[in-house]
Amino acid sequence: QATTLKISHQFPGGTLEEGDFRDRLCRMFAAEVQKRSNGSLKFEIYPGSSLMKTNAQFSSMRKGALDLSLVPLSYAGGEVPEVNIGLMPGLVPSYEVGAAWKNAEVGKELNKLLLDKGIVVVSWIWQAGGVASRTKAVVDPDDVKGMKIRGGSREVDLVLKAAGAAVVSLPSNEIYAAMQTGAMEAAMTSSTSLISFRLEEVSKFLTSGRGQSYWYMFEPLMMSKTIFDKLTKDQQNTIMTVGAELEAFAIKAAKQDDIAVATVYEKKGAKVVDLNAATVKKWQAIARTTAWKDYADKNENCAKLLKLAEKLL
Amino acid sequence: MSPLTLGVLYGIVTLIVMFSGMPIAFALGVVATGFMYFFMPAASLDTITQNVYEEMASITLLSIPLFILKGAAIGKSPAGRDLYSAIHAWLHKVPGGLGIANVFACAMFAAMAGSSPATCSAIGSAGIPEMRRRGYSPGFAAGIIAAGGTLGILLPPSITMILYAVAAEQSLGRLFLAGIGPGILLVILFSGYAVYRARREYAVAYQAYQQGGVKSAYLEEEHFTLAQKVEMLPRVLPFVILLIGVMVALYGGYATPSETAGLGALLAMVLIAIVYGVWRPKDISPFITSTIKESTMLLFIIGMSLLYSYVMSYLHISQSAAQWVVDLHLSKWMLLTVILLMVVVFGFFLPPVSIILMMCPIILPPLKVAGFDLIWFGVVMTIVMEMGLIHPPVGLNIFVIKNIAPDIPLKDIVWGVMPFLLLMLVAVILLCVFPHIATAFPDALMGAK
Amino acid sequence: MSHGFEIASPKGPPVPDHPFVARLAKGLEWINKTIVRISMFAMLLTAFILTYSVVTRYLFKIPTDWQDEASVFMLIGVTFFSAAYVQSYRGHIGIEVLSSILPPAINRFRLLLVDIISAAFCLFFSWKSWTLFHEAWVDGQTTSSTFAPPLWIPYAMMAAGVTLLSLQIVVQVLAAITAKRRAA
Numbered sequence: 029q030a031t032t033l034k035i036s037h038q039f040p041g042g043t044l045e046e047g048d049f050r051d052r053l054c055r056m057f058a059a060e061v062q063k064r065s066n067g068s069l070k071f072e073i074y075p076g077s078s079l080m081k082t083n084a085q086f087s088s089m090r091k092g093a094l095d096l097s098l099v100p101l102s103y104a105g106g107e108v109p110e111v112n113i114g115l116m117p118g119l120v121p122s123y124e125v126g127a128a129w130k131n132a133e134v135g136k137e138l139n140k141l142l143l144d145k146g147i148v149v150v151s152w153i154w155q156a157g158g159v160a161s162r163t164k165a166v167v168d169p170d171d172v173k174g175m176k177i178r179g180g181s182r183e184v185d186l187v188l189k190a191a192g193a194a195v196v197s198l199p200s201n202e203i204y205a206a207m208q209t210g211a212m213e214a215a216m217t218s219s220t221s222l223i224s225f226r227l228e229e230v231s232k233f234l235t236s237g238r239g240q241s242y243w244y245m246f247e248p249l250m251m252s253k254t255i256f257d258k259l260t261k262d263q264q265n266t267i268m269t270v271g272a273e274l275e276a277f278a279i280k281a282a283k284q285d286d287i288a289v290a291t292v293y294e295k296k297g298a299k300v301v302d303l304n305a306a307t308v309k310k311w312q313a314i315a316r317t318t319a320w321k322d323y324a325d326k327n328e329n330c331a332k333l334l335k336l337a338e339k340l341l
Numbered sequence: 342m343s344p345l346t347l348g349v350l351y352g353i354v355t356l357i358v359m360f361s362g363m364p365i366a367f368a369l370g371v372v373a374t375g376f377m378y379f380f381m382p383a384a385s386l387d388t389i390t391q392n393v394y395e396e397m398a399s400i401t402l403l404s405i406p407l408f409i410l411k412g413a414a415i416g417k418s419p420a421g422r423d424l425y426s427a428i429h430a431w432l433h434k435v436p437g438g439l440g441i442a443n444v445f446a447c448a449m450f451a452a453m454a455g456s457s458p459a460t461c462s463a464i465g466s467a468g469i470p471e472m473r474r475r476g477y478s479p480g481f482a483a484g485i486i487a488a489g490g491t492l493g494i495l496l497p498p499s500i501t502m503i504l505y506a507v508a509a510e511q512s513l514g515r516l517f518l519a520g521i522g523p524g525i526l527l528v529i530l531f532s533g534y535a536v537y538r539a540r541r542e543y544a545v546a547y548q549a550y551q552q553g554g555v556k557s558a559y560l561e562e563e564h565f566t567l568a569q570k571v572e573m574l575p576r577v578l579p580f581v582i583l584l585i586g587v588m589v590a591l592y593g594g595y596a597t598p599s600e601t602a603g604l605g606a607l608l609a610m611v612l613i614a615i616v617y618g619v620w621r622p623k624d625i626s627p628f629i630t631s632t633i634k635e636s637t638m639l640l641f642i643i644g645m646s647l648l649y650s651y652v653m654s655y656l657h658i659s660q661s662a663a664q665w666v667v668d669l670h671l672s673k674w675m676l677l678t679v680i681l682l683m684v685v686v687f688g689f690f691l692p693p694v695s696i697i698l699m700m701c702p703i704i705l706p707p708l709k710v711a712g713f714d715l716i717w718f719g720v721v722m723t724i725v726m727e728m729g730l731i732h733p734p735v736g737l738n739i740f741v742i743k744n745i746a747p748d749i750p751l752k753d754i755v756w757g758v759m760p761f762l763l764l765m766l767v768a769v770i771l772l773c774v775f776p777h778i779a780t781a782f783p784d785a786l787m788g789a790k
Numbered sequence: 791m792s793h794g795f796e797i798a799s800p801k802g803p804p805v806p807d808h809p810f811v812a813r814l815a816k817g818l819e820w821i822n823k824t825i826v827r828i829s830m831f832a833m834l835l836t837a838f839i840l841t842y843s844v845v846t847r848y849l850f851k852i853p854t855d856w857q858d859e860a861s862v863f864m865l866i867g868v869t870f871f872s873a874a875y876v877q878s879y880r881g882h883i884g885i886e887v888l889s890s891i892l893p894p895a896i897n898r899f900r901l902l903l904v905d906i907i908s909a910a911f912c913l914f915f916s917w918k919s920w921t922l923f924h925e926a927w928v929d930g931q932t933t934s935s936t937f938a939p940p941l942w943i944p945y946a947m948m949a950a951g952v953t954l955l956s957l958q959i960v961v962q963v964l965a966a967i968t969a970k971r972r973a974a
């Protein structure tokens with residue numbers, strides 16, 4: 029009797045070979061685990077929030093109503109404040125630092141915390157992001173002064189506000205239209221989303237995340253602990269092994285997207301700018317006194333996680 | 342049980358519960374939780390309230406009450422009647438001008454209100470008695486208002502388009518703009534028919550009079566001096582201000598669609614306060630109360646439909662049904678025809694809001710695969726749902742007319758709307774042949790997609 | 791469906807025959823009326839907040855990050871709290887084709903059954919809403935936005951609103967059961 033597990037995510041659906049790499053990763057994971065478990069584990073993938081709302085995924089997993097999900101961890105920041113560390117500007121300055129988390133103290137601590145909340149991290153995935161803008165290139169913090177910009181998360185918004193931006197909040201399906209009409213001048217988001225939102229059509233500048241960035245988002249493949257515990261030891265091992273193996277693919281694909289996004293925007297005639305170590309430091313300096321501090325003040329766990337993460341800098 | 346068998350069972354149970362007369366919102370919730378209990382892990386039941394909340398806590402959806410408020414403010418104040426008389430004064434010389442005036446007034450009102458029955462009732466309460474007084478046959482008068490009223494969900498703002506934009510993940514601003522071209526097309530078709538029919542009725546009345554019969558009101562002359570006409574103009578001004586103000590805010594980059602909803606509602610209230618002195622709590626409370634009633638009812642359906650579609654998705658019913666449709670390998674246009682026929686059948690019984698919520702998860706994926714532009718389809722689907730509003734057995738606009746003019750027999754109303762149903766079908770076909778009717782406007786204003 | 795207009799505007803919900811049930815119904819009516827008054831204010835306030843958001847962003851380039859969420863909370867409150875009021879007028883629409891086909895006795899039974907099932911569902915929903923509220927309260931959950939207001943607020947409004955709605959349906963069921971037979 030095969031167990032069928034459901035994987036939900038918010039990204040566009042595709043195939044094993046083509047499409048959004050986060051959807052591809054889920055499909056690769058499903059195919060590989062099914063093979064290695066000799067068909068004792070099967071998967072159904074629900075792309076594009078076709079099963080449930082993005083924000084409902086995390087808590088559904090905790091309750092055992094959803095099996096797996098690939099979702100930006102910080103989305104659950106309202107429910108479990110500690111996970112806001114998954115999108116902390118400047119805290120992760122490169123894919124290498126992100127990758128080091130898993131086996132470093134900060135990763136172990138985060139893992140423990142999530143297990144405690146009923147979540148098993150199956151695959152550690154980081155992704156860089158950038159800024160699409162229609163008025164001017166956003167490199168230095170000074171550039172966003174007075175700019176109507178969408179940060180997309182509390183921590184990013186705090187930094188942008190401190191830098192003098194007029195932060196705008198609006199639902200993601202309105203980003204394109206808002207950029208078009210000028211209701212919003214710039215948006216900060218992941219490289220893959222910068223492409224899938226088709227913002228290149230309405231942007232004149234792109235701050236790319238290739239090489240250097242202060243914007244790295246943790247979007248792991250996660251599993252409900254309740255469901256995980258019901259599986260056999262072998263099945264659990266298979267899941268964790270395949271999850272770990274796919275991390276290399278994730279880094280490669282994410283980096284490819286960082287480059288692809290630049291190409292896409294250049295083709296549309298947008299000016300592409302890159303960040304250097306000095307500019308990243310400037311953003312980091314603002315984040316330290318705003319977002320980081322705000323986070324550490326939340327509770328002891330947060331303070332501890334932040335301290336451990338800073339060790340990797 | 343295979344997903345398709347389960348799907349059939351789900352459909353049958355839904356039909357039974359809905360036809361039992363249970364309110365649609367509760368029926369959706371009862372069917373969904375019932376199936377959750379029998380076919381899904383127990384933990385699912387613990388997540389229903391959060392799922393419903395997540396669905397409803399969207400500023401896009403919650404702009405619906407504000408759009409309704411804006412329409413109610415205009416519709417319940419003398420503004421609707423004034424708009425109608427001004428247009429009438431200017432158009433009455435044109436043969437069939439009274440019919441055109443009614444269509445125009447409906448369109449103007451539709452461009453401010455989000456729903457069709459609201460449009461119908463606001464213009465119809467002045468328009469139907471006037472048309473009948475002028476000799477129009479009752480069925481014809483009812484038909485014009487019923488059909489003109491449907492423009493309410495085609496011309497922006499539109500409640501059903503809001504839901505569609507959320508379900509199809511399309512830009513609401515773009516979808517709103519896409520409704521304008523087809524809206525104008527329908528205004529032209531309706532007006533053209535109104536002229537034709539009025540002339541024919543006039544001819545019949547004239548002949549009857551010549552042969553010594555009674556003199557129909559059709560044959561009476563009506564006259565407005567230029568001064569009278571000019572004097573009426575300022576009454577349209579508030580509408581124009583409201584219309585342009587909201588459009589500029591939205592497409593000029595000043596406001597998001599949801600902010601526009603708030604802005605529009607407030608602007609409408611300010612306008613009726615200044616122009617008509619409608620501002621005291623006892624003046625405004627009736628239409629705010631009716632807004633609350635309607636939006637609560639709608640949002641409950643919307644919230645519960647989330648549970649309904651969640652169960653459909655979890656049990657793989659939506660996906661299997663969509664796959665089944667894809668596997669039929671219908672040609673692109675055959676697929677569209679089949680889907681639109683389904684919309685028509687659903688439209689026999691359900692209001693547009695429920696049709697969108699229940700059908701979108703199933704029909705959108707195959708349409709996407711077939712390469713249809715989902716903005717364009719949203720407009721086509723809206724027109725087809727408009728047809729549902731004026732055809733029996735459950736046609737909301739017909740009920741509204743019945744309420745405004747209880748003495749017109751239902752049979753006359755139904756025959757009166759038939760020609761307009763045909764014209765809407767013509768509009769759908771024209772849209773299929775010339776998709777630019779819908780897409781040209783958003784492309785021009787917001788850049789090609 | 792009422793759409794910004796009313797097909798018939800009744801003075802108030804029908805008064806039950808049984809004196810105790812009638813008192814219950816009167817009590818609920820008073821609560822509902824009060825709630826609608828507050829809701830009216832909340833709705834106007836929402837329209838004002840959203841307008842304010844547009845104006846300040848353009849004139850003063852001030853970040854507008856709390857307006858959307860404040861509006862959401864307000865309208866969630868209006869929706870859930872008004873549900874009982876709408877139910878008291880039977881304003882939640884359904885497909886009423888059977889009522890004209892079935893004989894009156896069976897029709898009465900059908901309506902009663904529909905109400906009992908609706909009440910059961912709403913009670914279940916309010917129970918689950920209160921649990922959700924409790925979780926959010928204990929864990930100190932907030933929304934994940936910048937503004938980050940506590941989630942127990944909307945959850946509590948949802949739970950209280952649906953509880954009130956359940957009560958309203960229960961009273962309607964009681965009224966139907968205790969109703970005196972009227973000559974047809």
Ligand code: NA
Pocket residue numbers: 450451452453454455456492493494495496497498499
């Ligand atoms: Na409209």
Ligand code: NA
Pocket residue numbers: 688689690728729730731732733734735736737
């Ligand atoms: Na119908």
